[in-house]
Amino acid sequence: MTDLHYPDCPIPFAGSHVDFAETERGDASLDRLQGHAGATAILLHRGQVATDGADLLRARPAEVAALPLADPGLIFLGLEGDGDPVFAASLKSDEMFPAGALTDLRLQGHRLAPDALAVAGRARSIFDWHRTHPFCARCGRPSVPAEGGAKRICTACDAEHFPRVNPVVIFLVEQADAVLLGRGPGWPPGYYSALAGFVSPGETIEEAATREGMEEVGATLACHRYLFCQPWPFPSQLMIGLISQAADRTVRIDEKELEDARWFSRAEVQAVFDGTGGAFLRPPRTTIAHQLMKAWLAGQ
Ligand SMILES: [Zn+2]
Known part of the structure; x- marks a missing residue:
């Protein structure tokens, strides 16, 4: 795979040229x-x-x-x-x-x-x-599309329903010159990625990342830096990309969520992206995780 299509556009699935009108x-x-x-x-x-x-x-x-x-x-x-x-x-x-x-x-x-x-x-x-979403969430009767698919309207109570976007924090955990990557059960062999989780009601982006970091790997995180976000249509997430600082290199995995989590040095990550090393299998470039790792290597 080459980066032919993404020389200057770091966020795949974003940047549509179509005006919503x-x-x-x-x-x-x-x-x-x-x-x-x-x-x-x-x-x-x-x-x-x-x-x-x-x-x-x-x-x-x-x-x-x-x-x-x-x-x-x-x-x-x-x-x-x-x-x-x-x-x-x-x-x-x-x-x-x-x-x-x-x-x-x-x-x-x-x-x-x-x-x-x-x-x-x-x-x-x-x-x-x-x-x-064929039925009204308020009264349970059928709803019909309106405004060219921009919303649905209930046939019984006239309630309007709009497509929902679910915010997810995806954070690359760093400490000194290394990053912590995890892998979920059933992922392809050797595949590691940034940690991620849904933002819960009542949480800020930073609070969600701090909570997820503690829940998934037992890490104490702080100083979350926002880099960029990505619409992820599987089915409808907004992936909010952060780089987060870990207090130390403690790793205590929640085995219900992760199969493994490991620290990788900058040299190891660089070698994976250069194609000269195989410490892990990186996420494809259409993912924000890939773009976060690339940004981290570039010193962002
Ligand atoms: Zn209704």
């Missing part, structure tokens, strides 16, 4: 935009995205709308370029796709250009939310 989501606008000469629709099937090399396969929205589509039908992602509408549809059948076109973003996302990956990730998250 908040003011164009009324029914009349959406009808007009579907008929726009430059309108296209990207295509998904069960969470996978149809691609053609580094780009997304596209079709005319009118053609797509005639096919059997998964809930919520055609969604409006927004406007690109000089105002060309971009839609997305999740097809019930995979029959129309050329062999090999359906792409698993988690395993094969690195093949896509950064823009395409960001647009595809957003569509994947939105479809997953609709698929798992």
